[in-house]
Amino acid sequence: MFKLERLRLRQNIELGIKNLMLHKLRSSLTMLGIVFGVASVIAMLSIGEGASKEALEQIRKLGSRNIIITSIKPVEDRQAAATTSFMSVYGLYYEDEQRIREAFPQVVATAPIKLIRKEGRLFERALELRVVGTTPEWFELVKRRIVAGRPLLPRDIDKSSPVVVLTEYGARRLLATEETIGQLLRIGRDYFEVVGIVQSEEGGSSGIQMPDQEVDAYIPINVAKQRFGDIFTLVTSGSREMERVELHQLIVETATNEDVEPTAAGISAMLQRFHKKVDYRVDIPLALLRQAEATKRTFNIVLGSIAGISLLVGGIGIMNIMLANVTERTREIGIRRAIGAKRKQIVIQFLVETVVLSTIGGFIGILLGVAIPLAVTYLAKMPTVVTLWSLLLSVGISMSVGVIFGLYPAIRASNLDPIEALRHE
Amino acid sequence: MTEAHSNGVVVLEDVRKTYLMGSEQVHALAGISLKIEPGVFCAIMGPSGSGKSTLLNLLGCLDRPTSGKYFLAGNDVSKLNDDELSELRLKYLGFVFQSFNLIPQLTVRENIALPLFYLGWDAAKSAARAVELAEMVGLGNRINHKPSELSGGQQQRVAIARALANDPKIILADEPTGNLDSATGEQVMELLKSLNESGKTIIMVTHEPDIAAYAGRRIHMRDGHVEYIENV
Ligand SMILES: Nc1ncnc2c1ncn2[C@@H]1O[C@H](COP(=O)(O)OP(=O)(O)OP(=O)(O)O)[C@@H](O)[C@H]1O
Ligand SMILES: [Mg+2]
Numbered sequence: 001m002f003k004l005e006r007l008r009l010r011q012n013i014e015l016g017i018k019n020l021m022l023h024k025l026r027s028s029l030t031m032l033g034i035v036f037g038v039a040s041v042i043a044m045l046s047i048g049e050g051a052s053k054e055a056l057e058q059i060r061k062l063g064s065r066n067i068i069i070t071s072i073k074p075v076e077d078r079q080a081a082a083t084t085s086f087m088s089v090y091g092l093y094y095e096d097e098q099r100i101r102e103a104f105p106q107v108v109a110t111a112p113i114k115l116i117r118k119e120g121r122l123f124e125r126a127l128e129l130r131v132v133g134t135t136p137e138w139f140e141l142v143k144r145r146i147v148a149g150r151p152l153l154p155r156d157i158d159k160s161s162p163v164v165v166l167t168e169y170g171a172r173r174l175l176a177t178e179e180t181i182g183q184l185l186r187i188g189r190d191y192f193e194v195v196g197i198v199q200s201e202e203g204g205s206s207g208i209q210m211p212d213q214e215v216d217a218y219i220p221i222n223v224a225k226q227r228f229g230d231i232f233t234l235v236t237s238g239s240r241e242m243e244r245v246e247l248h249q250l251i252v253e254t255a256t257n258e259d260v261e262p263t264a265a266g267i268s269a270m271l272q273r274f275h276k277k278v279d280y281r282v283d284i285p286l287a288l289l290r291q292a293e294a295t296k297r298t299f300n301i302v303l304g305s306i307a308g309i310s311l312l313v314g315g316i317g318i319m320n321i322m323l324a325n326v327t328e329r330t331r332e333i334g335i336r337r338a339i340g341a342k343r344k345q346i347v348i349q350f351l352v353e354t355v356v357l358s359t360i361g362g363f364i365g366i367l368l369g370v371a372i373p374l375a376v377t378y379l380a381k382m383p384t385v386v387t388l389w390s391l392l393l394s395v396g397i398s399m400s401v402g403v404i405f406g407l408y409p410a411i412r413a414s415n416l417d418p419i420e421a422l423r424h425e
Numbered sequence: 426m427t428e429a430h431s432n433g434v435v436v437l438e439d440v441r442k443t444y445l446m447g448s449e450q451v452h453a454l455a456g457i458s459l460k461i462e463p464g465v466f467c468a469i470m471g472p473s474g475s476g477k478s479t480l481l482n483l484l485g486c487l488d489r490p491t492s493g494k495y496f497l498a499g500n501d502v503s504k505l506n507d508d509e510l511s512e513l514r515l516k517y518l519g520f521v522f523q524s525f526n527l528i529p530q531l532t533v534r535e536n537i538a539l540p541l542f543y544l545g546w547d548a549a550k551s552a553a554r555a556v557e558l559a560e561m562v563g564l565g566n567r568i569n570h571k572p573s574e575l576s577g578g579q580q581q582r583v584a585i586a587r588a589l590a591n592d593p594k595i596i597l598a599d600e601p602t603g604n605l606d607s608a609t610g611e612q613v614m615e616l617l618k619s620l621n622e623s624g625k626t627i628i629m630v631t632h633e634p635d636i637a638a639y640a641g642r643r644i645h646m647r648d649g650h651v652e653y654i655e656n657v
Contacts, residue, residue, distance in 0.1 A: 011542060022530050335526050338487060339540050340515025340591070342508050418487050422526065 009348070016353040030321045031361035033314025034401060038365025038394040041307035043372035045390040048303055050373070050383035052296040059292055061201070062285035063141065067252040067264045069096075071245055074277040087231070090279035092247040092271075094225075099274070100252060100267055106259040111138035112221055113249040116228045120217060121186040122174045122194075129170075130214040131187060133224025139165075139198065141251050147171075149181040149196030156195075156220045162227075163219065164192035169200040170215035185217065190227050192219060260286045311397055314361070315405035318354055322409035326350065333413050334421025346414035347407075354406025355399060362398025366391055433460035433496070434594055434626050435484060440493035442479050442649075453479040455649035456493070461628065461642075463594065466621040468637040469630045471646035477630040478599055480646070484628060485518055485597045486510045498594055515543055519588025521598035521617075525580040527572040533559060533583050534568040540591040551590075558586040562616060578609035585616055589625075596620065598629040602636050614639045 020027040062068065071091030097112050114133035119126055139151035147168055156163050164185050166176055174185075176194065184191045198218075234241040254263050264284050271280055326333070333346060341349075370391075373384035442454035453476045461467055469477045482488045483495060486502055489510075495502040498517050505513065519540075520526075527536045534555045541551035559568050562582040564575075572580050581601060588596050598617065602610030618639050621627050631637050643655040 008542070008545060011548065019530065331526065332528050332530075335528060336539070336543075337511070338485070338514065338520050338526075339587075340511050340518075340543050342511040342543075344508070345543065419482050422522065 008345070009352070012348055012352045013356060015349065016356045019353055020357060026321065027357060030318055031357055031364070033317040034311070034358045034361030034398050035314075035365040035368060037307065037311035037314040037401075038362050038398050039368035039372060040310050041303075041394045041397065042366060042369025042386060042390050043376075044303040044307060045300070046369075046373040046384040046386040047376060047382065048296070048299050049385040049387060049390075050377075052292060052299065053385055054383050055292050056289065056296075059285050059289045062288075063143075063253065064257055064286045064289060065254050065260060066141065066285055067254065067260060067267060068283045068285065069250040069252065069267065069271070070281050070283065071248050072279060072281050073243070074279050076277070087242040087244060089244040090277065091245040092250055092280055093274070094246050096247065096271065096274065097250055099270065100250070103270060104254075104263055104266060106255045106263055107252055108255050109137045109141055109253040111135055111141050111251040112247045113138070113251070114221055114224050114246070115248045116224060116232065118188045118228070120174070120215065122176055122180070122183070125175055127173060127215050129187060129217045131224060131228070132216055132218045133221040133228075134218055135221055138218070138251070141253055142201075144201075145199040147197040147199055148178040149194070151196055151198060152218060152220055157222055160223050160226065161220065162190060162192045162223055163195045165196040165198055165218040166194060167198055167200045167216045167218075170217065171197045173215045187217060187219075188228065192217070257286060260284055311401055314358075315401040318358060318402065319405040319409060322350065322354055322406055323412070325353075326409045326413040329413075330416060330421050330424040333416050334418050334424065337416075337418035338422060343414040347410045350410035350413050351403065351406045354410070355402035358398045358402030358406075359395075362395050365398065366394060369394065432462060434463045434498055435459075435461040435628070436494075436496040438494040438496075440483065440490045440495055442476070442483060442488070443491045452649045454483070454490070457649075457651055458493075459644065459651060459654075461626065463626050464621070464624055465642055466618070466627045466640045467629070467642045467644060468640035469628065469644045469646060470632055470634075470637055471652070472632070475646040476649040477632075477646055479649075481597055481599050481628065481630050484595075485520060486513050515540065515591060517594045519591065519593040519596045521581070521584050521588050521596060521601045523600040523603040525572070525577070525584045525604070527580055527583055527587075529572055532569050532571060533564060533575070536572065536583055537586045537590055539587060544591060554590065555586075558589055559583070561589075562586045576609070577605050578612055581605060581609075581613050582616065585613070585620075589620070593625070595626040595628060598627065600630055600632075602631070602633070607635070610636065 069092060073088060073090055094112070097110050101107055101110055111134055116131040116133065118129050118131050120129035134152070135157060136152045136154050149165070151165055152163065155161070164187070166174065171177070171180070176183075176197070178197070180194050181196065183194050185194050186192075230246050231242060231244050234243060252263070252267065254260050261284065264282050268282050271282075336346060336349075370386055373386055376382050377384050437457050437459050440454055440457045441452065444451040444453055457480065469480060471477055479488075483490055484497075486497065487510075489503055493503070497513060500513060502510070502513070528539070531539070534552060537555035537558050538551040541554060546554070556565065556568055559565050562585055564579060564582055564586070567575060567579065572583065575583065585596075596617070601617070602613055605613060614636060617627055617629070627640075629636075629640065637643050641657050643657075645652040645654070
């Protein structure tokens, strides 16, 4: 008996395909709804997945136990600077680092960052450098791989040694190699010994930590302060601006993930006491990570709804065509019933047709849905990730669309009275 | 099973079929009792609206009586559900219609093989049987044609071949020659006659005396009753 039923299923599929082939244009038009529905599910999910994966990657790199405090120029200062020869004083103080370390025992490491723009010269090559004054702890916090030589060490700070560590990218721009270690890099009017090269940060456009689009030179922070001071002149399209900034950024690492948020709140409260203006911003990569994950969820829900709607439209298209099909074939249904077909067999016959239609549509949709992200990655250089589950999901969805929207017409066909159906013109 | 219907392939006992038209009852069949033995060629005759088609639909298990009993090959049809009626049709009956009722998308061979599909035959076996039947009705050279490419008489012969595919006990025909000219109609009747001679029970509705003349028994109906029965 089981074998008999299975045999009929195969024959039903053949019959279904045959009936669909009789109306090639109609069948293909009906299928388009499913094709685009499935393609949009896959394409949108893969683009969403790619974008969020990149964002999460970047945030993760900032460290989930870190708090990043960045100096920002207050709004009032920005306006004043444009008109007068005003010197804007803002940002984190050297003492802020010490204060944080003392006030919060859960803080295990801190790394100050001071940024200075200077011309650098290595042998014949001169480039604009972004000099980063920091401490050895920075290298531990960001976990950059040492490519050659060594990072900054505590003794560099103790002795105020004029040493510099380059990034891979910066080294390439300066034509520095492993051989360059031990050579002197001229920054402004001073000479620094190149002691090491560290890995560049990949990708990077997070805006919180400096991306390596620039030629970075890491020097001990106390040396930076001694040699270059805290006052910078910015020359922007003709106008000169003066700024006094002690620290541009402070990275704070806490002992555990749980410490991050309360510590950040504590730091904010503390800074408020010592800063008259809000000239800093406290960022928590962990919070950003959570936010990004929540955004991703929302994104997926929105995409899912859009895709769901297009599949719904596709399904309704199928249902519409199948209802017309049932009406058109009323007599055929009557004939089959008179010959001895059971209701169930009529249901199966029509259901198989819609499922075949939607499954073929689903597979074409998958091909299209995989091609779109490839094209997007190739043309727009946007990362996309086609996940297996999105493929399985869409095959499943397209088949269920076939079943769900095919069921009503099929049941309607099977409920026709054979005598009435035979009389149908 | 009582003695009365043990020797009849079709036994009706006071069968009524009543339709409700608004508040009015239409007695399409107003109490019919009859018995048809295996191998009989039977014609049902009578004026339009006398209930011939209603009776044939009942005999064909396409419908159930409002009251009364109908035994088909010993099965009490009035007690069966829709699936069981389908099974009975598939097992015992073959239909021939006035308007042929072939499926236009299918070829001659596929149309003939249709009952075998529901009997669960495999494709190769049923194709072979369909070709055999097509040859029997003289259409061996038309098996891959569509019904629309055949004449009326040829289409009706295909319909007869299809009605034979499941090797039924009874062939039910509702005005099988109604859409055919008299010469073609005679060919179709000759075919039915030869089937009857080979042992099939045939029950046929007609109002043409020439056609009814092929039948050994003629049931005359009027207003839902059997008026009289002629045996030749
Ligand atoms: N589905 C139905 N609903 C209501 N009344 C019906 C139905 N089917 C048949 N009737 C009525 O039952 C009666 C018998 O109809 P039937 O079709 O059996 O006649 P018939 O003898 O086959 O006539 P004809 O020679 O014209 O085909 C008619 O009065 C008809 O109006
Ligand atoms: Mg009639």
